[in-house]
Amino acid sequence: MEETKERMIVVAVDESEESMEALSWSLDNLFPYGSNNTLILLYVKPPLPVYSSLDAAGFIVTGDPVAALKKYEYELVESVMARSRTVYQDYESDINIERRIGRGDAKEVICKAVEKLRANMLVMGTHDYGFFKRALLGSVSEYCAKRVKCPVIIVKKQPEDN
């Protein structure tokens, strides 16, 4: 009986509705009253493209595309975290929540973060597409489910009445 054992639960969040569903599911099911579990919101930014300050014709680019991209990214991160907040704010008083931002190939960054944090669970949303798309999509959750050592929870967007 280890009711009071603290668990570290990583929930991978991104711009998708599915990841918010995963967050909501986690709060409903993995944070019973009185638990000391910690929820880590993990967001992974895509790798930065390499920019040259010269454009294709050899002219110096006015403005700073890297700075513009970083600003856009910052806003994207804030937007995802704000959406997450609307999901968890009803629970917030009881739950330890941390934010982590990574950069790179999402599936690899998630696996590495789970290992580095020695997380006890990884929760991810996934798509529920038809037969043809299934082979291509949902690949991040599949990749992580195979590679991380801790239990992986794959949450699909549920019908509204469920």
Place this chain on the structure above:
Amino acid sequence: MEETKERMIVVAVDESEESMEALSWSLDNLFPYGSNNTLILLYVKPPLPVYSSLDAAGFIVTGDPVAALKKYEYELVESVMARSRTVYQDYESDINIERRIGRGDAKEVICKAVEKLRANMLVMGTHDYGFFKRALLGSVSEYCAKRVKCPVIIVKKQPEDN
């Protein structure tokens, strides 16, 4: 806040250590004190082979291979359920546990059972083999994770000290 909502949690069990790990994980994490959750132990027997009462040389086979196989299967089911019992008996007083036995291709039977029972979660163990075997094994959990609509939890055998 839906603390008292009853959830139906299917745990697929078989002869493997991994499935017992999945059962143990479920009890630790999905059955907080006071929950009304129901745990369904699902065991799938393989399809029965078609037997003829004549052997290859045309002689009538003495004894009844189907009866012998059924007896063997019965013992196998009882053995898996007995192992499950040693895992859940410490929790039993608080948890509703049901046993379900299916027959057929495990991955298909599990998916159908989850749908028919309108389960809220499916928990499965999986193997953690090296790179080469990974592509072949763990296929039941992968198949089910793609097809069932409810959240799927994939549990790997943890190191002893975890």
